[in-house]
């Protein structure tokens with residue numbers, strides 16, 4: 358089964374993760390711009406981060422046969438440093454219309470401060486201007502109210518729900534998000550967000566329409582295989598295959614495909630991840646013999 | 662004829678009406694010299710004009726040759742050429758302003774944009790201003806970006822100093838790029854590079870690895886008796902590529918020992934002297950074979 362992980366921070370992950378993801382069927386990922394754990398204090402740090410999302414990380418993914426896309430935005434935590442946030446807002450339009458940028462994200466609320474609200478709204482306007490989908494991060498604390506507020510503000514700015522992916526949902530928020538016509542992302546993240554057994558029950562209860570699963574794997578204790586593992590668990594526990602395909606692949610494709618930058622042919626037509634291919638050179642794998650990813654190789658112990 | 666005019670004509674027959682209208686509007690804006698306009702049109706090019714490969718007629722090839730840019734115009738895509746058009750049309754009379762704007766473009770570029778920018782280096786006004794930028798491209802970890810500077814591009818030959826040039830060639834060996842596509846390879850061969858390459862070959866051999874036979878092309882003109890020993894061994898190895906490479910390198914040398922070795926196989930020697938076999942022909946075959954091996 359083909360898998361899309363529509364929310365994963367690959368910049369924090371290793372090449373082993375890429376390799377395992379590819380083996381588990383992941384064909385495409387979306388990396389939302391987020392914070393790095395350590396707050397940035399200069400606008401140049403944002404610039405280099407955004408450049409790496411469309412440059413180095415995209416290349417790194419291609420080495421393993423995975424297509425890498427991103428959403429561009431100023432995250433809510435760092436929106437609180439207002440003078441810096443102003444400068445970042447100047448920078449964003451430069452990146453938002455690049456190839457493979459499939460939305461504005463992840464944006465929204467964290468502490469639900471005034472500054473967060475201001476920059477959330479400014480970025481909604483940017484998304485509107487460019488006709489891009491919006492990927493909304495909902496807060497950990499005061500989640501339910503924060504989620505509802507996020508949707509209210511999107512509507513207030515005239516962004517239709519079919520262009521908005523409300524992320525990090527749980528059993529408590531799912532109903533109102535789906536009832537109002539938004540896409541609902543569910544993050545399978547050990548301990549703090551959702552477990553995948555709960556996810557199986559969510560799909561059993563709400564069906565598969567407009568629901569998508571992601572890992573949000575980052576620099577924390579997270580699992581880059583969360584989506585393929587959840588797909589398998591759903592199948593094992595009797596969720597129909599069509600539904601599993603919707604929540605682990607097709608819905609993400611439909612939602613972010615509205616950007617015009619997320620096209621199935623990008624990976625269906627691409628050949629296998631032949632690492633000797635002209636534009637997918639082997640500098641990450643410096644000194645290694647290129648390996649065909651379709652084969653399992655048992656000789657990993659020998660270091661040549 | 663002006664470069665921008667030629668590029669514009671080349672492009673126009675490949676554009677849809679919408680794309681053409683968009684590009685014309687952007688070109689009018691760009692003339693005013695606002696950097697934001699360049700940034701936006703440059704980054705939205707693929708989604709507005711598409712990514713088809715350009716077909717170039719024999720007549721157009723002639724015109725392009727007359728421009729004397731040294732660029733290979735085959736296999737380029739519409740978005741790349743549109744981006745080049747923007748770069749050469751943006752006001753450039755103020756040298757440092759032009760350089761500053763382009764530096765911003767380089768530093769915020771995605772992978773394909775970087776490739777388009779580095780390939781455009783030989784077209785840019787004030788090329789000497791972009792010497793450092795070109796070395797940054799050589800330092801890239803992304804093979805496509807490195808090759809945009811290093812292969813089929815006359816800029817390094819024209820603008821790079823010897824140490825930057827030598828790093829370019831060495832890196833090409835390290836990451837397995839086809840050497841014969843580096844412009845000015847023979848003209849800019851030098852003894853320092855030859856010495857580094859021989860050391861590199863010895864390191865590879867010590868590690869039990871093979872050496873790209875193209876390496877000896879850059880060593881041949883600087884052969885001394887010590888390095889000749891390597892060639893002698895190479896000539897007598899079982900690998901026919903190595904044997905031919907040794908012969909080609911010997912033919913580049915004035916060393917009498919090299920001459921003797923070359924004449925051991927008159928058929929091979931003859932082919933080289935009559936130009937039936939040279940480094941370019943050899944390399945093309947080398948990579949063609951490698952390419953065939955990759956086919957399923």
Ligand SMILES: [Zn+2]
Pocket residue numbers: 364366389391463573
């Ligand atoms: Zn995230």
